[in-house]
Amino acid sequence: MSAAEPTVYLVDDDAAVCRSxxxxxxxxxxxxxTFNSPDEFLRHYxxxxxxxxxxxxxxxxxxGLELQRTLATAQRSLPIVxxxxxxxxxxxxxxxxxxxxxxxxxxxxxxxxxxxxxQALDRSTQQHATRLEFETVRQRLDGLxxxxxxxxxxxIEGKLNKQIAAELGTTEKTVKVHRGRVxxxxxxxxxxxxxxxxxxxRASGSGRP
Amino acid sequence: xxxxxxxxxxxxxGQLTARLDESEQQFLRLADSAPVMVWVSGLxxxxxxxxxxxxxxxxxxxxxxxxxxxxxxxxxxxFERCLKIYTQAFDARREFSMEYRLRHHTGxxxxxxxxxxPVFGSHAAFEGYVxxxxxxxxxxxxxxxxxxxxxxxxxxxxxxMVPLAYWHADGRIVDANDxxxxxxxxSREELRAGRVRWESLTPAEYLDLDQRAFAELASGRxxxxxxxxxxxxxxxxxxxxxxxxSLLPGHKDRGVAFAIDLTERKHAEQHxxxxxxxxxxxxxxxxxHVAVLDRDGNIxxxxxxxxxxxxxxxxxxxxxxxxxxxxxxxxxxxxxxxENAGAAVAAIESVxxxxxEHFSMxxxxxxxxxxxxxxxxxNPLRRPEGGAIVSHIDITARRRAEVEAQRLQQELSHLAxxxxxxxxxxxxAHELNQPLTAILTNAQVAQRLIAGAxxxxxxxxxxxxxxxxxxxxxxxxVHRVRSLIHKGNVEVKRLDLNGVVWDVVRLVRSxxxxxxxxxxxxxxxxxxxxxxxxxxxxxxLLNLIINGLxxxxxxxxxxxxxxxxxxxxxxxxxxxxxxxTGVGIDDSALERIxxxxxxxxxxxMGMGLSICRSIVQAHGGRIWAEHGSxxxxxxxxxxxxxxxxxx
Numbered sequence: 126m127s128a129a130e131p132t133v134y135l136v137d138d139d140a141a142v143c144r145s146x147x148x149x150x151x152x153x154x155x156x157x158x159t160f161n162s163p164d165e166f167l168r169h170y171x172x173x174x175x176x177x178x179x180x181x182x183x184x185x186x187x188x189g190l191e192l193q194r195t196l197a198t199a200q201r202s203l204p205i206v207x208x209x210x211x212x213x214x215x216x217x218x219x220x221x222x223x224x225x226x227x228x229x230x231x232x233x234x235x236x237x238x239x240x241x242x243x244q245a246l247d248r249s250t251q252q253h254a255t256r257l258e259f260e261t262v263r264q265r266l267d268g269l270x271x272x273x274x275x276x277x278x279x280x281i282e283g284k285l286n287k288q289i290a291a292e293l294g295t296t297e298k299t300v301k302v303h304r305g306r307v308x309x310x311x312x313x314x315x316x317x318x319x320x321x322x323x324x325x326x327r328a329s330g331s332g333r334p
Numbered sequence: 335x336x337x338x339x340x341x342x343x344x345x346x347x348g349q350l351t352a353r354l355d356e357s358e359q360q361f362l363r364l365a366d367s368a369p370v371m372v373w374v375s376g377l378x379x380x381x382x383x384x385x386x387x388x389x390x391x392x393x394x395x396x397x398x399x400x401x402x403x404x405x406x407x408x409x410x411x412x413f414e415r416c417l418k419i420y421t422q423a424f425d426a427r428r429e430f431s432m433e434y435r436l437r438h439h440t441g442x443x444x445x446x447x448x449x450x451x452p453v454f455g456s457h458a459a460f461e462g463y464v465x466x467x468x469x470x471x472x473x474x475x476x477x478x479x480x481x482x483x484x485x486x487x488x489x490x491x492x493x494x495m496v497p498l499a500y501w502h503a504d505g506r507i508v509d510a511n512d513x514x515x516x517x518x519x520x521s522r523e524e525l526r527a528g529r530v531r532w533e534s535l536t537p538a539e540y541l542d543l544d545q546r547a548f549a550e551l552a553s554g555r556x557x558x559x560x561x562x563x564x565x566x567x568x569x570x571x572x573x574x575x576x577x578x579x580s581l582l583p584g585h586k587d588r589g590v591a592f593a594i595d596l597t598e599r600k601h602a603e604q605h606x607x608x609x610x611x612x613x614x615x616x617x618x619x620x621x622x623h624v625a626v627l628d629r630d631g632n633i634x635x636x637x638x639x640x641x642x643x644x645x646x647x648x649x650x651x652x653x654x655x656x657x658x659x660x661x662x663x664x665x666x667x668x669x670x671x672x673e674n675a676g677a678a679v680a681a682i683e684s685v686x687x688x689x690x691e692h693f694s695m696x697x698x699x700x701x702x703x704x705x706x707x708x709x710x711x712x713n714p715l716r717r718p719e720g721g722a723i724v725s726h727i728d729i730t731a732r733r734r735a736e737v738e739a740q741r742l743q744q745e746l747s748h749l750a751x752x753x754x755x756x757x758x759x760x761x762x763a764h765e766l767n768q769p770l771t772a773i774l775t776n777a778q779v780a781q782r783l784i785a786g787a788x789x790x791x792x793x794x795x796x797x798x799x800x801x802x803x804x805x806x807x808x809x810x811x812v813h814r815v816r817s818l819i820h821k822g823n824v825e826v827k828r829l830d831l832n833g834v835v836w837d838v839v840r841l842v843r844s845x846x847x848x849x850x851x852x853x854x855x856x857x858x859x860x861x862x863x864x865x866x867x868x869x870x871x872x873x874x875l876l877n878l879i880i881n882g883l884x885x886x887x888x889x890x891x892x893x894x895x896x897x898x899x900x901x902x903x904x905x906x907x908x909x910x911x912x913x914x915t916g917v918g919i920d921d922s923a924l925e926r927i928x929x930x931x932x933x934x935x936x937x938x939m940g941m942g943l944s945i946c947r948s949i950v951q952a953h954g955g956r957i958w959a960e961h962g963s964x965x966x967x968x969x970x971x972x973x974x975x976x977x978x979x980x981x
Contacts (some may be wrong), residue, residue: 138847139768141804147776148797152782183764183847210767211760211848232771235778 131174131246136166136192137181137208142184142231142262149235155242160247163187163195172201175253177226177245179238182209182216190216193223202252204245208233214280255325273310276303281320358790371446371467373404374453377460379424385836388467393439409435409443422452427452427460433470444471487590496592501579503548503587505533517575517595519567535565537572547579551589556580562596574600622727625654629686629720631661636662643726646701660724674699678710685712685722696729696917707733743948748821750945751873754880755819765811769804769946776801814841818876824867828976831862831871831900831908838875839898845880846896849887853879862908863976870949876955877942878912878969885916885967908975914966924959 133150135157137143143159150157158301160166164186166178178196182189189207196203207226209216212230220228226248227241269277272293279289290300313319365372365385380401389396392407399407408416412434423430426796429451435443450465491498497514499507507514507530520530536544540563547558557580565573574596579690581589617624617635623643626635633656644654653663661682665674674697684690693712700706703960707730715721753763776797783789783797814837839853846853862873886894899911919927930944943957950957955973962968 139772141772141800141807142768142775144800145772145779148779148793149775149782152779184848185847185852188850208771210764210771211844231767232774235775235782238775276828 130154130156130235131249132156132158132176133242133246134166134176134178134203136161136163136178136184136189137294138162140182142181146238149187149238150242153239155246163192165187166192167195170203172203175246177204177206177242177249179206179242180206182207182220183211190219190223193220193225195306197223202249204252206227206238206241206245208238211308245249247293259326262311266326268310269307273303273307276300277307280304280307281323282318338963342405365971368466371469373465373467374462375424375450375465376462379421382462391438391469392436407437409437411435416448423450425450425462433474436467440959444469445474455791483554495592497575498590498592499532500582500590501532501591505531506589507532514593517593518565519569524688535567537564537566540564543577547577551579551581552586553922565593573597601612620725622725623724624725625660626715627660627682627686627722629722630659631682631686631722632659633657634721640726647699674710678712681710682710682722682724685714686715686720687718696733706730744824745821746941747870747873747949750877750941751818751869754873754876754942755815756928757880758841758845760838761842762811762815763849764844764848765810765841769808771812772804773801773808776804818872820869822869822872826865826867828978829864829866829868829871831864831910831973832857832873835898835900835910837868840878841872841876842879842883844881847882849894850874851883851886851894851896855895856897858900858902858908860902862900862902862910864908865972865976866953870953874946874949874971875910875912877946878971881969882912882914882916882967885914885918887916889915889966890918902975903972904976905977907972910971910973911968913962913968915962915964916966918961918965919967924961927959928957 130267133155135143135146135150137146137159138161140161147157147159158169160169163184179320180189180192184192187195189205189209193205196205203221207220207225208231209228210231212228217228218270226245229237229241275293276289279292284292286297286300288303292299293300308316308319311319311322313322363382366387368385370388371381372385372387373381374421375390376382381404382400384396384399384404388956389399392399392404394403397403405417405739406414416432416434417429419432429449431447431449433445433447436446438444446467447470448465450463451783453461453464455461483650490496491511494511494513497511497517499510499514502508506528507525510525512522515525515530518530518535524530532544533541543561547561550558559580560576560578563575567573575593576596576601577591577593579589579591598907613647614635617626617637620637620639624637625633625640625641628634633654636654636656641651641655644651650663652658652665654660661679664675664679664682664829668679674695677695681690681693681695685693688765690712691714693710697708698708699708707729709727711725711727713723713725715723780794780797783794818841835857839855842853853867875898879898882896886896894915896915897911897913899909899913901909901911903909928943928947930941947957950971950973953973955971957969957971960968960970
């Protein structure tokens with residue numbers, strides 16, 4: 126799979142609806158995968174690059190909202206476009222609060238759906254890029270020694286080499302060497318860049334500095 | 335009767351001696367011509383003479399009778415007694431008199447009264463006996479008859495079966511039996527004291543009748559023509575009596591009377607008259623047209639309404655009046671092609687011959703261009719001679735009301751269906767939106783393909799095929815909804831209930847989906863055939879299923895499910911069960927929920943289950959609710975199985 130061909134997952138219990146939507150996605154150049162129930166989708170879904178989910182609200186076994194919650198709990202950030210033949214305000218509000226990209230009542234124009242799908246895929250692409258960035262920073266962090274970690278902590282807090290040396294019970298010269306290595310390993314051009322990268326990682330919740 | 339003559343000389347052997355003198359000759363001549371039978375006996379008690387009349391009586395010769403020859407004619411039962419009387423009297427030379435039976439020459443024994451007297455000659459010398467006999471048979475018979483009649487009368491008198499009284503023309507009651515006394519309310523003491531007077535018991539207006547009877551008796555008749563009169567008692571009560579008077583033999587002014595108490599008969603007559611009058615006035619006043627038939631089907635009575643009915647129908651009045659044969663008239667009508675008349679003939683004949691107790695039939699009888707309905711009722715006439723009562727009642731008003739009620743019921747059930755479909759509108763929109771979504775998407779894809787270079791014709795073909803299929807699918811949804819909303823007539827047909835279940839489940843599929851309820855079908859593998867109206871049956875199931883879905887939504891518990899089951903519990907019934915896992919029903923409401931306007935919903939008329947029950951009952955079935963085995967409620971519908979093979 127190439128990044129140029131994002132995947133649109135289609136979940137609707139109505140086979141005819143699934144088939145027509147898959148046709149539309151293919152026509153505009155997306156790869157489409159259809160499922161008749163949330164269970165079936167969950168069994169086959171793999172996070173393999175930019176993708177979005179076009180999800181019917183009323184499904185046998187599990188409702189669209191339930192699937193949305195399940196995906197959120199599993200930290201699988203797949204942007205969702207809800208489509209429904211029976212739309213009511215409370216349901217749509219819940220869906221949007223849960224992070225849905227859009228909520229379209231059936232029947233809808235292809236342009237409206239495609240607009241939502243493009244938006245969802247953009248979000249997905251963005252999420253993927255961010256995640257890639259995080260992964261890089263993390264890998265670099267993983268490359269530091271214990272002493273380098275200790276020095277890094279001091280640097281982020283804005284301490285002077287002399288202060289860090291005193292805390293670690295070593296010489297200012299040694300700290301300077303470590304600091305140079307940290308900056309090199311983290312590929313940071315300045316302390317400000319280093320701090321910004323680490324902040325991003327922490328904000329995403331996956332950082333463990 | 336004793337002939338006091340002297341017999342001077344009679345020969346011992348019964349032969350007259352030559353010395354019969356003139357007077358003896360004269361005696362014998364006299365004796366022979368005497369109107370009585372005469373005998374003479376000698377000193378030895380043997381008879382020496384019998385006159386001609388005796389001999390004519392016994393039919394024997396003098397020779398045979400002489401001596402003791404006569405005794406052979408005496409009845410053996412009387413002989414000893416008579417011989418004793420004769421011997422004793424003879425020895426004492428006394429007169430005697432006795433009765434005995436003597437054989438007549440015809441062989442018959444007749445009663446004879448025999449009187450004998452001793453004969454004394456000159457110097458008072460005893461010479462024997464002379465006797466005379468008279469035939470007293472007739473007298474005897476009369477006496478016996480009188481004795482018997484007297485004793486019979488006595489028995490009658492004392493038996494108190496009939497009130498009897500001895501009366502005197504002067505107004506007294508001389509004697510009376512207990513029956514008479516109790517009838518006139520007097521005691522025997524009062525009777526003995528002479529205080530009972532028929533005159534004072536008789537109201538003035540009846541005295542003339544009594545006088546007429548006395549006059550009849552005075553004219554020489556033994557008994558007066560019986561008549562009815564009244565007694566008035568001391569307490570004022572009037573007692574009607576049937577009076578019959580006779581004179582006592584030998585009296586001109588007193589006699590015996592029997593007085594039969596007619597009170598009860600008068601009451602019975604009065605009662606009968608009243609009841610007849612009542613029956614005839616009741617029949618006359620009946621709104622129905624009534625004819626009474628004898629056992630041969632002839633009309634013996636009709637009321638005014640009947641005659642009016644006949645006139646209004648332009649029928650032959652004579653053929654439907656008293657004396658005409660109604661059966662014949664009906665037979666004629668059959669001949670003229672009247673379909674109802676055939677049934678009427680069969681009904682009347684079966685009631686007349688007792689094979690049927692009651693018959694009734696509704697029939698159309700348009701009159702003067704107006705639709706009219708009548709009911710014909712035939713009941714047996716309960717009397718020994720048999721017969722039947724035929725009545726025709728104009729039931730047009732009732733019939734119209736029934737038709738109107740039926741129409742209203744249909745209207746109501748239609749309204750309920752429309753209202754149900756209204757409740758389903760959201761889910762029906764969902765059901766329609768699916769194919770519409772597919773159609774729209776497919777059509778727009780096709781537009782995109784055509785706009786591009788080298789459109790893929792194969793794909794375009796597939797898209798068009800899908801559009802057609804989805805359009806048909808949408809059409810079916812619309813059709814299902816419209817057939818339920820359509821105000822059609824009831825159409826009773828052979829139906830498979832499994833098919834009806836499928837119809838309804840397709841309609842509520844989206845509703846169940848929206849309410850997140852799983853619908854489970856457990857349908858009988860065999861066809862579940864009934865006779866009924868498809869739409870009405872759908873309505874019943876639709877109601878039960880929607881109610882179930884509502885109840886489940888209210889309970890909002892996990893794994894909500896609704897089970898629809900069809901089964902054949904036996905060879906006569908089919909059963910449909912709708913089981914939900916909802917909130918269930920209170921004990922007190924299990925029956926009440928079928929009543930009109932009972933509702934637990936905020937929306938709706940509360941007519942749903944009431945209409946379901948009307949529909950099920952009209953199909954000859956039964957509907958009821960139960961608690962679910964674990965939770966929720968179960969609704970059961972039992973309908974007669976149509977076991978006829980499809981034609």
